[in-house]
Amino acid sequence: MHSWSEKIQAQWSKKNYLCIGLDPDRTKLPLQRASASETITAFNCALIDATKDSVAAYKPNTAFYEAYGEEGWTALKATCDYIRSAVPEVAIILDAKRGDIGTTNEGYVQMAFDFLKADAITVQPYLGGEALRPFLEHVDKGIIVLCKTSNQGSAEFQNIVTADGPLYIHVAKRVAHKWNENNNCALVIGATYIDELQAVREATPDIPLLIPGIGAQGGDLGATVRAGARNMIIAISRSIIYASQGPDFAEAARAEAQKYHSAIQEALVQ
Numbered sequence: 001m002h003s004w005s006e007k008i009q010a011q012w013s014k015k016n017y018l019c020i021g022l023d024p025d026r027t028k029l030p031l032q033r034a035s036a037s038e039t040i041t042a043f044n045c046a047l048i049d050a051t052k053d054s055v056a057a058y059k060p061n062t063a064f065y066e067a068y069g070e071e072g073w074t075a076l077k078a079t080c081d082y083i084r085s086a087v088p089e090v091a092i093i094l095d096a097k098r099g100d101i102g103t104t105n106e107g108y109v110q111m112a113f114d115f116l117k118a119d120a121i122t123v124q125p126y127l128g129g130e131a132l133r134p135f136l137e138h139v140d141k142g143i144i145v146l147c148k149t150s151n152q153g154s155a156e157f158q159n160i161v162t163a164d165g166p167l168y169i170h171v172a173k174r175v176a177h178k179w180n181e182n183n184n185c186a187l188v189i190g191a192t193y194i195d196e197l198q199a200v201r202e203a204t205p206d207i208p209l210l211i212p213g214i215g216a217q218g219g220d221l222g223a224t225v226r227a228g229a230r231n232m233i234i235a236i237s238r239s240i241i242y243a244s245q246g247p248d249f250a251e252a253a254r255a256e257a258q259k260y261h262s263a264i265q266e267a268l269v270q
Contacts, residue, residue: 004119004142004184007091008208011056012231017264018257019057019093019210021237022047022079023064028242030249036068040075043249045082047241050254054261057091057119058083059235080116093210093233094118097146098135099127105134113141120144122188122210125171129179139182142208145175147200150190150213168196169203176204186210191219191234198227206231214260215239221260225267236260 002010011017024040026032031046033039048058060079065072083092094116098108112121120142123135135143148158148168157167164170175185187204189197191213201209208231213219216238224234240260244252 002089003140004091005140007089007119008056008142008233010089011091015265015268016054016056016261017225017232017234018055018261019059019233019235020047020051020055020240020257021095021212021235022058022060023237023241024075025064026068028245030245030247035071037071037074037078040065040068040072041078041082044075044079045086046250047253048079048083048086050250051240051257052087052090054254054257055090056233057093059093059095059237061095061237077116080118084117091119091142092117093142093144094121097122097124099124099132101127102131102134105131109134109138113138120186122146125175129174132179136179136182136184139184141184142186143179143184144186144188144208144210145171145179147171147175147187148189148193148196150192150217150219154190154193166196166199169199172200172204172207176207180207186233188212189228190217191221191224192217194220194223194227197224201227201229208233210235212237221263222267222270225264226270234260234264 022044024043029043065076094112112118122144124146160167162170186208188210189200191211209228210233212235214221215236240253240256243256
């Protein structure tokens, strides 16, 4: 079994930086089965088969599964199981944005790492490093901390000025220099804020970045790659998984994924 760091480093060595968000909305899916769990699982597995040679990671967001209750959790578990079986070298990032007091976090840890067997999870920093200790102590797992998110309202708190500058810079430095004792931390930085992305990269030159916001949210891929420069995971969801809502959805997703993969390679040499 390979750790999160080993998996993602191996992908970077192959110049794979793309992460596909597996965020299925059953009402938009071009195939339908008898139940929500069967429909979502079949859709995800087809996408995985079609795109697995051009990705560094898959990132299911738990909200899209929780919406369907027990059937959604069944589909999420089946999806994670399938990734580990079909492409064990590709990382699973559970986009759950968890974070609570320590004992509650132990339950989240069991869900993410024992039940789903994900390689990494997104967490929020608001309760501090002490509360996140149950995550951080898992040296073989990636702990990806929200820093500067891609939504329009992110400045309300994240841009508040501190002694280190904006709060997101304070978070970035705290994660990189205090929480990353096991070299298993990363930061979430939205591609919709290129100047902030560049500032975080300058403040924390070595920490991995998970970068959403390309595609449907309008982030500039070339500028994002140049700002992130290295140790980056470019997360794209809707523009790939819904590239077609017809029977050719998997083929269309493959073409779109390969288009983004190629565009990342081009940006890296500019």
